[in-house]
Amino acid sequence: MDINNAFLHGDLNEEVYMVLPPGFQTEKLNQVCKLTRSLYGLKQASRQWNAKLTATLLQVGFKQSSADPSLFTRGTGTEFIALLVYVDDILMASSKLSLIQELKDLMHAAFKIKDLGVFGYFLGMEATISSSGLNLCQRKYALEILEDAGFLHCKPVRTPMTPGVLLTHTDGIPLSDPSSYRRLIGRLLYLTATRLDITFVVHHLSQFVSTPTDKHMIAAHRILRYIKGSPGQGVFYPTNNKLKLQAFSDSDWASCSETRRSVTGFCAFLGTSLISWCSKKQATVSKSSSEAEYRALAMTTCELQWLNSLLQDMQVTTTEPIIIFCDSKSAMAIAENHVFHERTKHIEIDCHVVRERIVQGLINCYLCPRLTK
Structure with missing residues (x-):
């Protein structure tokens, strides 16, 4: 209403x-x-x-x-x-x-x-309710973005970003009117509410809104061509689902060529339903891949703690510890080791929230094996 x-x-x-x-x-x-x-x-x-x-x-x-x-x-x-x-x-x-x-x-x-x-359209999100579950998408909003940018009849591409390409602030020629780039990135940021497949690239391009260049705009236009292939893609929440939280945590160590900061990525599931995801550059430089993974683990833990509080307000109680899957044995060792040593004593205290929540029984860490080609 x-x-x-x-x-x-x-x-x-x-x-x-x-x-x-x-x-x-x-x-x-x-x-x-x-x-x-x-x-x-x-x-x-x-x-x-x-x-x-x-x-x-x-x-x-x-x-x-x-x-x-x-x-x-x-x-x-x-x-x-x-x-x-x-x-x-x-x-x-x-x-x-x-x-x-x-x-x-x-x-x-x-x-x-x-x-x-009945719930059908709310804040730019379209909902389809059936006996099998709830489907959320932003098709109308995505088509409006394509129409305003003049990409409604463009040729689609299969990926939102050219593989292996990471842009910097000095790439390309500065735009004479950066407002169009800023408006486009702002609208794409809201589209990530149901499109996790463009989350990483949109957040990567949002770093350049202060001084965008023609190469940054070309990369943003590629996202539009990707959206054109499936404007109605969204997330589905099935009716018969177990109300059990679990998450996957990962990091990309020192991936930023300008600041050498790492990127945190996580996704949280309630049963089989994806309810939260994030791709964000870490606030500080990590001295090792283990530290980067541990910082990502700490951010995932904080998100799960908030989701758990939200579920309690919705009267959903969890009796078992929340499972976090991580692909770093060393990060899990830091989380489970209560003794500070030379490799970990420089890490900020707030990162050690992982240890505290493991002791409290809120979360458990499991090894997620890396996929090999």
């Missing part, structure tokens, strides 16, 4: 004055308006609307998630209902339609809502 004029519902907790609108006649000169409610354009408007919505939901028994403040839940078992908020767009889920209708009536009485019906 959508809230009508959401920002107008916020109550101001401070004195805010506004210049009179053009054409408004008054007896005295230099008069101003004192606002008692928020208006669109005020810096306080979004915060005050969020506070008003949160207070309303808490009053009717909802609990705000500590892992994700935009998630609200209420009830248990068959009486469970979840509500996800993005500014004034709201998504509700429950096994009982009566609970959803009751909440809609309550929200309409408080704010005046627009009922958009």
Whole structure:
């Protein structure tokens, strides 16, 4: 559902004055308006609307998630209902339609809502619900990107990036108008919400938004040609699925030729459903491949810890340790060894969250053998 004029519902907790609108006649000169409610354009408007919505939901028994403040839940078992908020767009889920209708009536009485019906399109994401599961994609959004860039009728390619090519800031000639590149990369970043196959290359190209060149733009155009081959590709979540977390962690040691930093990559599954993925350059330089793998393992552990907290808010309890598959024996040895030695004493303390979670029984590390050609 959508809230009508959401920002107008916020109550101001401070004195805010506004210049009179053009054409408004008054007896005295230099008069101003004192606002008692928020208006669109005020810096306080979004915060005050969020506070008003949160207070309303808490009053009717909802609990705000500590892992994700935009998630609200209420009830248990068959009486469970979840509500996800993005500014004034709201998504509700429950096994009982009566609970959803009751909440809609309550929200309409408080704010005046627009009922958009069954989940089909939300924030650029298209959903197809069937007895076998839920399919999410961004086909309409992808086609809009192709149309705006003039690639709607281009020839598709099979890979989003030329294999073995890693760009630098000095490659090519700087663009005379970098705004088109920045806009394209920004739109592609949102497309990675359902397209993990372009995550690495999009994040790689996002490093050059400050000073893009013609070679960077050519690489971005290759992504568009790749998307043209399958604009409706997305992720599928089957109905019959085990609610068990597991993840795969990896790193590419010193792959950045300019900074010599490594790249962390991980993907997390709930049963057989892919629910989280990441490709990100590490914040510091790793002295060895073992250290790079261990940093990737620490980042994966933090993500799993957050996902576990989110599942608990959704009343999904995990009794067994979460499994992380890693292809580095040395990184696993660092995680399981409680004695600091010369090779590990320089690593920041926050990386050793892996050890702590293994001791607590939250995660277990298993060796994932490397694939050989």
